[in-house]
Amino acid sequence: MTFPESNERRKKLGQAVMFGVSRVISYGIVALLFLILFFIVKQGIGVVNWEFLTAMPTDGMTKGGIYPAIMGTLYLVAGSMLFAFPVGVMAGIYVNEFAKAGPMKRFVKMMTNNLAGVPSIIFGLFGMALFVNQMGFGASILAGSLTLGLLALPIVIRTTEEALKSVDDTFRQASYALGGSKLYTIRKVVLPIALPNILTGLILAVGRVSGETAPILFTVAAYFLPKLPGSIMDQCMALPYHLYVISTSGTQIEASRPMAYGTAFVLVVIVLIVNLLATLLRNYFGNKVKMN
Amino acid sequence: MANKLETIDVHLHYGDFHALKGITMAIPENSVTALIGPSGCGKSTYLRLFNRMNDLIPFTRITGQVLLDGEDIYQIKSSKIDALRRNVGMVFQKPNPFPKSIFENVAYGLRVNGITDNSFIENQVEKTLHQAALWDEVKDKLKKSAFELSGGQQQRLCIARALAIEPSIILMDEPASALDPLSTGKIEDLIFELKSKYTIIIVTHNMQQAGRVSDHTGFFYLGELIEFDKTKKIFTNPAKQETENYITGRFG
Ligand SMILES: Nc1ncnc2c1ncn2[C@@H]1O[C@H](COP(=O)(O)OP(=O)(O)OP(=O)(O)O)[C@@H](O)[C@H]1O
Numbered sequence: 001m002t003f004p005e006s007n008e009r010r011k012k013l014g015q016a017v018m019f020g021v022s023r024v025i026s027y028g029i030v031a032l033l034f035l036i037l038f039f040i041v042k043q044g045i046g047v048v049n050w051e052f053l054t055a056m057p058t059d060g061m062t063k064g065g066i067y068p069a070i071m072g073t074l075y076l077v078a079g080s081m082l083f084a085f086p087v088g089v090m091a092g093i094y095v096n097e098f099a100k101a102g103p104m105k106r107f108v109k110m111m112t113n114n115l116a117g118v119p120s121i122i123f124g125l126f127g128m129a130l131f132v133n134q135m136g137f138g139a140s141i142l143a144g145s146l147t148l149g150l151l152a153l154p155i156v157i158r159t160t161e162e163a164l165k166s167v168d169d170t171f172r173q174a175s176y177a178l179g180g181s182k183l184y185t186i187r188k189v190v191l192p193i194a195l196p197n198i199l200t201g202l203i204l205a206v207g208r209v210s211g212e213t214a215p216i217l218f219t220v221a222a223y224f225l226p227k228l229p230g231s232i233m234d235q236c237m238a239l240p241y242h243l244y245v246i247s248t249s250g251t252q253i254e255a256s257r258p259m260a261y262g263t264a265f266v267l268v269v270i271v272l273i274v275n276l277l278a279t280l281l282r283n284y285f286g287n288k289v290k291m292n
Numbered sequence: 293m294a295n296k297l298e299t300i301d302v303h304l305h306y307g308d309f310h311a312l313k314g315i316t317m318a319i320p321e322n323s324v325t326a327l328i329g330p331s332g333c334g335k336s337t338y339l340r341l342f343n344r345m346n347d348l349i350p351f352t353r354i355t356g357q358v359l360l361d362g363e364d365i366y367q368i369k370s371s372k373i374d375a376l377r378r379n380v381g382m383v384f385q386k387p388n389p390f391p392k393s394i395f396e397n398v399a400y401g402l403r404v405n406g407i408t409d410n411s412f413i414e415n416q417v418e419k420t421l422h423q424a425a426l427w428d429e430v431k432d433k434l435k436k437s438a439f440e441l442s443g444g445q446q447q448r449l450c451i452a453r454a455l456a457i458e459p460s461i462i463l464m465d466e467p468a469s470a471l472d473p474l475s476t477g478k479i480e481d482l483i484f485e486l487k488s489k490y491t492i493i494i495v496t497h498n499m500q501q502a503g504r505v506s507d508h509t510g511f512f513y514l515g516e517l518i519e520f521d522k523t524k525k526i527f528t529n530p531a532k533q534e535t536e537n538y539i540t541g542r543f544g
Pocket residue numbers: 306309311329330331332333334335336337338349
C-alpha cells in the first residue's frame with residue numbers, strides 16, 4: 001500500500017507547530033520566573049548587608065534591619081511544621097492504610113481537598129476565634145503556628161496519601177506473607193519507600209507557610225516589635241507581614257521602599273534555601289530507596 | 293505422596309464478580325505444581341487463597357474448604373493467621389525487595405517474628421542465601437542496599453527472604469516473567485533444587501517453563517479449573533479440548 005506523501009508532511013508540520021508552541025510557553029514561564037527573581041535581587045541586594053540581617057528596625061522602620069522578622073518567620077515555619085507534619089502524616093496514613101473504602105473515606109478525602117482550597121484569610125479568622133480567643137492563647141507564636149499549621153495540613157495529608165498510594169501493594173503483601181503486622185509493615189516497609197515523596201509535601205507546605213500573611217494577621221504578627229520573642233506566648237514579627245506593613249501602612253512609605261525590597265529578597269532567599277535543603281534531603285533518601 | 297494442600301469446591305467473589313467457580317484440586321507435597329491459563333482466569337486469586345491474602349481485599353467472599361495438612365485454614369482463629377503466613381512463603385511477579393540492606397531483607401522475617409539472637413540470624417541469612425544460590429554474588433556486600441542488585445538477583449533475594457523463616461510451602465506468581473532468559477534459567481534451577489524440601493505452586497504464562505519445572509499442572513479458564521493432571525499428561529495428551537487449544541496456542 002502507498003500512503004500519500006502529503007499526509008506525512010501534514011503530520012510533521014502539525015507536530016512541529018505543537019512542539020514549538022509548548023516550548024515557547026515553557027521557556028516563557030521560566031523567563032518570567034527569572035524576571036521576578038531578577039527584579040527582586042536587583043532592587044533588594046543593595047539593601048542587604050550584615051546589619052540589615054542582624055539589627056532591629058529603627059526610625060519608623062525606614063532604617064536598621066529586619067532581624068526580628070526573619071527570626072519570627074523561622075519560628076512560625078518551624079512551629080507550624082512541628083504541628084502539621086506529624087498530624088498530617090498520621091492522617092494520611094489513616095486515610096490510605098486504615099480507612100475502609102466507602103462513603104466515609106470519600107467524604108474525608110473530599111473535605112481535605114476542600115480545606116486546601118479555603119482562602120487563607122478564613123484560616124486567619126478561624127485561628128483568631130479558636131486559638132486566640134476561645135483557647136485563650138492570645139496573639140502569640142503558639143496561636144500563629146497552629147493557624148499556619150492548619151493551613152499546611154491538607155497539603156501534608158494529600159501528599160502523604162499520594163505517596164503511600166504509589167507504594168506497590170506487593171511490598172505490603174510480601175511483609176504480611178512473612179508474618180508482619182500491619183503497623184510493622186507500615187513502619188518498616190511502606191513509610192521508608194514513601195518517605196521521599198512525603199518530604200515533597202513538607203517542602204510544598206514550608207513554601208506555602210513561609211509566605212502567608214493573612215493567617216498570621218490576627219493571630220501572632222506584630223506591627224513593630226524590635227525585640228525577639230521570649231516565649232511561644234509572645235507575639236513576633238514576620239517577613240511577609242513586615243513587607244506588607246512597610247509597603248502599605250507605614251508612615252513613610254517612600255522612605256521605607258528599599259527596606260521593602262530587601263525584605264522581599266530575604267524572604268525569597270529563605271524559601272529557596274528551605275526548598276534546596278528539602279530537595280537535597282529528598283534526593284538523599286530517594287537514592288537510598290530507589291525503585292528500578 | 294501425601295497431599296499438602298487441597299481445595300474443595302472453593303468459590304470466591306470479588307463483590308459481584310465470581311472469580312473462582314468451585315475449584316477442587318489436591319496439591320501433592322514436595323513437588324512443583326504449575327497453574328496456567330489466560331490472563332484474568334483466576335490463577336493469582338487461587339494462589340492467594342493459601343496464605344489468606346485475599347482476606348485483605350475488601351468485599352471478598354470465600355466459600356468451600358482450603359485444607360493445609362488436612363486442616364481448613366479458613367476455620368482457624370484469626371490469631372493463627374500470622375503463623376499460617378509464616379508457613380507459606382510468597383514470591384511476586386516483580387522483584388520487590390524491601391528498602392533495606394541485602395542482609396536485612398533476608399533477616400526481615402526473622403526479626404518480625406521476634407527473633408533477636410544475632411548469631412542465629414547471621415547463620416540463617418547465610419544459609420538461606422546459599423539455598424537461593426545468591427551467596428557468592430552478595431557475600432561481600434551484605435550491608436549494601438538491595439536495590440543495587442540486578443533484577444534477577446533481586447528476585448533470588450526475594451526467594452531467600454521467603455525461605456529464611458523456613459516455610460513448607462512457597463507460592464510464586466509469575467516469578468520470572470520480568471526477567472531475562474539467563475536469570476529465568478537460574479530461578480528455574482532454583483525451583484528444581486527447592487522442591488525436595490518445599491511444596492511449590494507457580495503461576496506462569498510460559499508453557500515451556502511449566503513443562504520444565506513442574507510435576508503437575510492445572511489449567512484455569514474463566515474462573516474454573518478445566519483440567520488438572522501430571523504435567524507430562526497435560527502437555528502430551530490433555531483430556532480436554534480447551535486445554536489442548538491453550539497449550540498449543542490455538543486459543544480463543
Ligand atoms: N481486587 C480485585 N477486585 C476485583 N476483581 C478482581 C480483583 N483482583 C482480581 N480481580 C478479577 O478477578 C479475575 C481473576 O484475577 P486474577 O488476578 O486472579 O487473574 P490471573 O489469572 O492471575 O490473571 P493474570 O494472568 O493476568 O495475572 C479477573 O477478572 C480480575 O479482573
